[in-house]
Amino acid sequence: MPTKAGQEIIPTLGFTMGVTYRKLSMYLQHRLKPFDITPEQWSVLLEVDSAEGLIQKEIAERTSKDHPTTTRILDQLESKGLVYKQKGKQDRRSYLVFSTDKAKPIIEAGKGYEQEMRSELLECVTEQEYEVMMELLHRIDHHFSGVNKDF
Amino acid sequence: MPTKAGQEIIPTLGFTMGVTYRKLSMYLQHRLKPFDITPEQWSVLLEVDSAEGLIQKEIAERTSKDHPTTTRILDQLESKGLVYKQKGKQDRRSYLVFSTDKAKPIIEAGKGYEQEMRSELLECVTEQEYEVMMELLHRIDHHFSGVNKDF
DNA sequence: ATCATATAGTTGTTATAACAATTAAATGAT
DNA sequence: ATCATTTAATTGTTATAACAACTATATGAT
Numbered sequence: 001m002p003t004k005a006g007q008e009i010i011p012t013l014g015f016t017m018g019v020t021y022r023k024l025s026m027y028l029q030h031r032l033k034p035f036d037i038t039p040e041q042w043s044v045l046l047e048v049d050s051a052e053g054l055i056q057k058e059i060a061e062r063t064s065k066d067h068p069t070t071t072r073i074l075d076q077l078e079s080k081g082l083v084y085k086q087k088g089k090q091d092r093r094s095y096l097v098f099s100t101d102k103a104k105p106i107i108e109a110g111k112g113y114e115q116e117m118r119s120e121l122l123e124c125v126t127e128q129e130y131e132v133m134m135e136l137l138h139r140i141d142h143h144f145s146g147v148n149k150d151f
Numbered sequence: 152m153p154t155k156a157g158q159e160i161i162p163t164l165g166f167t168m169g170v171t172y173r174k175l176s177m178y179l180q181h182r183l184k185p186f187d188i189t190p191e192q193w194s195v196l197l198e199v200d201s202a203e204g205l206i207q208k209e210i211a212e213r214t215s216k217d218h219p220t221t222t223r224i225l226d227q228l229e230s231k232g233l234v235y236k237q238k239g240k241q242d243r244r245s246y247l248v249f250s251t252d253k254a255k256p257i258i259e260a261g262k263g264y265e266q267e268m269r270s271e272l273l274e275c276v277t278e279q280e281y282e283v284m285m286e287l288l289h290r291i292d293h294h295f296s297g298v299n300k301d302f
Numbered sequence: 303a304t305c306a307t308a309t310a311g312t313t314g315t316t317a318t319a320a321c322a323a324t325t326a327a328a329t330g331a332t
Numbered sequence: 333a334t335c336a337t338t339t340a341a342t343t344g345t346t347a348t349a350a351c352a353a354c355t356a357t358a359t360g361a362t
Contacts, residue, residue: 124294
């Protein structure tokens with residue numbers, strides 16, 4: 001059967017999730033702009049701060065980013081003076097990453113904006129719906145982690 | 152109170168949605184690779200096919216992409232011979248976009264993969280959960296469209 | 303009709319993401 | 333101990349996204 005044009009498209013979950021994710025990302029982006037930091041940089045900085053001395057591999061795992069992306073985001077943070085690296089002593093291939101004093105106020109501000117974003121979300125979904133959504137996202141994430149492994 | 156390092160991070164909805172979205176996107180990416188098309192190109196191509204003769208502005212709205220991004224994705228599709236543009240007759244600023252015959256099999260394949268992806272999703276969430284998720288995503292999308300307007 | 307304003311599209315810039323390929327150091331097998 | 337194999341990190345390339353600035357055309361006010 002040939003393609004029939006003119007049919008209404010029913011958006012898929014993946015498509016809709018992408019659109020919605022970008023809206024949430026933009027929310028943070030706008031608020032973090034005065035601090036000259038992006039949402040992705042923020043997420044990495046938060047991990048660094050939460051456990052000083054992580055190596056990049058661990059940061060990559062915790063943020064679900066690949067290693068090249070993690071390297072480059074850390075480079076950005078380093079060039080802004082928000083993190084610094086220390087060559088590993090037992091394993092000289094790796095670097096331990098730490099946040100600087102300059103990063104502290106940014107981290108506090110970011111945490112505030114995440115709180116704000118949560119409040120904003122709770123204006124359109126209930127606490128329970130929020131939790132349901134998190135649970136479903138985790139389930140899908142886990143399932144597709146497995147499925148994508150075959151590639 | 153100063154930043155306390157060493158605390159476990161509770162991932163936010165935004166962060167988790169981003170991680171999960173990338174997994175879904177990768178699923179499609181891998182399957183579309185033989186057709187030399189990305190998931191985003193696919194979503195644009197699908198819109199073009201669903202209503203031949205749309206102008207770019209309309210395609211941008213339907214895919215929730217901004218105009219520059221839409222321009223460039225259409226450029227990619229055009230250079231691959233999957234769509235073509237026709238200068239508007241009443242409004243010479245705009246272009247009507249159409250899909251080519253070469254695009255038809257790709258569109259069919261893509262639709263198949265989206266079906267597959269839905270089946271894959273339904274292996275980890277119920278039909279009802281799928282619908283709940285869609286509804287919540289739409290609600291959040293709509294809410295943050297309003298909130299982000301202030302910027 | 304003219305001119306200001308709005309609109310459709312494009313181009314430039316920067317950041318993130320995915321992937322491939324590379325470097326350097328560590329580990330394992332023999 | 334030596335050599336092959338992993339592993340941590342980096343670099344290169346391409347695509348998407350957000351934003352600013354720009355061009356060309358259309359619309360609206362007077």
